[in-house]
Amino acid sequence: IIAAFVLGGLAFWGLETLLDRSKSSMAQLVAMLSDFVPEAIALGAAFATGEKAGMLLAFLIGLQNLPEGFNAFRELEVSSKLRGWKLVACLAACVPLGPIAGWIGYQHLASYPRGVDFVMLFAASGILYLTFQDLAPQARAENQRAPAIGAVLGFLLGLIGHVLLAS
Template sequence: MSILFSILLATIAAGLISITIAATLSFKFLSAIVENMVSFSVGILLATAFLHSLPEAFEAPGVSPTTLFSFLLAGILFFFVLEKIALLRHNHHHEGDGHDHHHGHDAENAGKSGWMILVGDGLHNFVDGILIAAAFIANPGVGILTAIAIIAHEIPQEIGNFMVLLNAGFSKIRALIYNSICGLLSTIGGIVGYLYLDDSAKLIPYLMVFASSNFIYIAVSDLMPQMHRRFQLKESMKQIVLILLGVALVLSLSFVA
């Protein structure tokens, strides 16, 4: 079996398995309580960024912490501007459309930014594909283990993605289709990694930081403000517990992987 075929098989399998498991858990057990799962998603997104992606990026040899922090700042500002443009466009086209909405209704819905998480997820999957390619080129056995590890850490992240998309008004089918398309980017990353490993490997830390900036921005800018609207003590305690559960899930699967 050629190395390229092994990479293609591993990246496709990694995407399909993680998305299938996450979709099954999200749609069968979590979609009925998606409002509470927003807090769970915050824990997953922040833990993925701060405890997985960013440490890997900063531990890469030959990278400047100042440069990586600059990419993190640039990413957060980029997603702010991107969302601002989307909000202005959505507001221009839909406000005053004759429907009985309060002023800002459509802008609030657009501001949930479920679609924006697909950008970060796509980048993250692309990087995963490069990592799988690098591992297979080094040693096919290591490649298989790397794919398994990536599946393990992708499952909680994909659950978080599904919850964000459902919370933003995506139907289950639409969320599954868009997430599956993002999953295919790992295969593209695998091909790029196989063909241009040296060049693409140098970009990995910066892509991971940029993807992390997306997760951080969505959690802090879009999801946490929603949580603050439910300020009763009981609701607040539930939110804190769910955030910690999201963090614990990422940590536990990181140890397993």
């Protein structure tokens, strides 16, 4: 739990730092894909193991990804050189990543539940980091990532406490 959570937070911090330094206009798209791919892997593994909630999970993931896709489109529309159908085609090119990631989970991770757990904890930590860094602007100072990393570490401390109390 600790390794997955720490590595996820650090990986997303590093990714955002690289995007920030490169002045990339694709931060929202990268954030969306960073969330979408691990979800699809875990969803594929859930279907492979006969998880009954798979269809509901697929629906909820799709529903949650709609506003993220819309935000990525709006961010790219304002800050990139791509316009109109070229921008839509660029975003549509990302669609196959979901089925490919789902297939990987279905074929290769279904028999490794700990691997699926690791992927989901890694992604959850990264999503928590992105939420505090990008979506909670009051907790963010310009070019300061400490509040977001602090939120990840604070959540991890609570998670460790929960696991220890449940044992």
